[in-house]
Amino acid sequence: MILLDGKETSATIRAEIRQETDALKAQFGRKPGLAVVLVGEDPASQVYVRNKERACEDCGILSIPHRLETATQHELEGLIQELNRDVNVDGILVQLPLPKGLDSQKILDLIDPNKDVDGFHPVNVGKMSLGLPGFKPCTPAGVINLLKRYNLDPACKKAVVIGRSNIVGKPLAMMLSQAGPCANATVTLCHSRTADLKAECLEADFIFAAIGTPNFVTADMVKEGAVVVDVGINRTDEGLAGDCDFEALKDKVHAMTPVPGGVGPMTIAQLMVNTLEAFKLHVGA
The missing domain is CATH 3.40.50.720 (NAD(P)-binding Rossmann-like Domain)
Structure with a gap:
């Protein structure tokens, strides 16, 4: 049996991304930036976010954490709109599930499709269904x-x-x-x-x-x-x-x-791939 080792494969992908991000930083003067939004204290979500932050460090990607103990729908929507406008943020990830009382779909729908590195925005889902270029989950x-x-x-x-x-x-x-x-x-x-x-x-x-x-x-x-x-x-x-x-x-x-x-491990590696692609899209690389 062939063991499909995602851990080893993802390490190879991270090393490849690091080479490319180092070269792009030298060319454009900044790293790709990934904003990760975490609301609440869910233990599993905390672990996932830490793993993503470590992956960013390995890949030469700037992790921009937003850890919120609590947030209203209005406050969270405001944060997403702020991140959409931030020129140093190339990708936006909202860690799911959100606490009860928050409308996840409304939040995901607010993310700029060109920063939707999770591939959950209806625009990117539509592109995927048509076989067009775009971010995939x-x-x-x-x-x-x-x-x-x-x-x-x-x-x-x-x-x-x-x-x-x-x-x-x-x-x-x-x-x-x-x-x-x-x-x-x-x-x-x-x-x-x-x-x-x-x-x-x-x-x-x-x-x-x-x-x-x-x-x-x-x-x-x-x-x-x-x-x-x-x-x-x-x-x-x-x-x-x-x-x-x-x-x-x-x-x-x-x-x-x-x-x-x-x-x-491949899921997190793909998040890094999508973030790099978002950066290249924004800077015209």
Whole structure:
């Protein structure tokens, strides 16, 4: 089995970005800037933000944190508008979920699409659906990048995506089915109302699991030699677990991501890629 090592791959991507940001800083006189907005004290969100700040440091990207204990909808909208106007801010990331009482979609809709490095703005979602250039959500884009790095091309293959979230499942299905590198797959998007999920999975050459249920994908659901990408990160009494039963699958599949150390690091690496691209867009590089 080929272990799809997202940790190692993301380190390579970060080093590549650092070389480019150093050269761009020498040319344009400043680093790319990423503003990260965190509201509240959610422990998981705190960890994610710290990881993103460390990634910025590795990549030569200026991290511009905005940590707010509390905020009203009006205050948060005002901050986003201020960041949209700030010429030193190339990317804006609002850490989700926001505390209860705040309208996440209204906040995301306010972000300048050219600074939407999370790829959640309706303009960028629309561009993605049409196959036009624009920022793509970091997790599915990171998954595609990981496949590219391991020369695992889903073209002309059957791919099953389990999970229809706006953050992972839907965009990943769109990206896999489009024309282009590491795409051109025949995609089935499955979810909780799929009639016979096992039958769908057994036909798949590529399985992408993003449902948030530990060890949901078992060995009897996967055919010999399939490629399995596990997007899930679930906290259990035994520690972190993915959506796929890694131990049961490792001797059956051709390639698979571990949890942790698979898709997670690639998500952050893709955020750095998007921030660099936003900077280049703003300075005309």
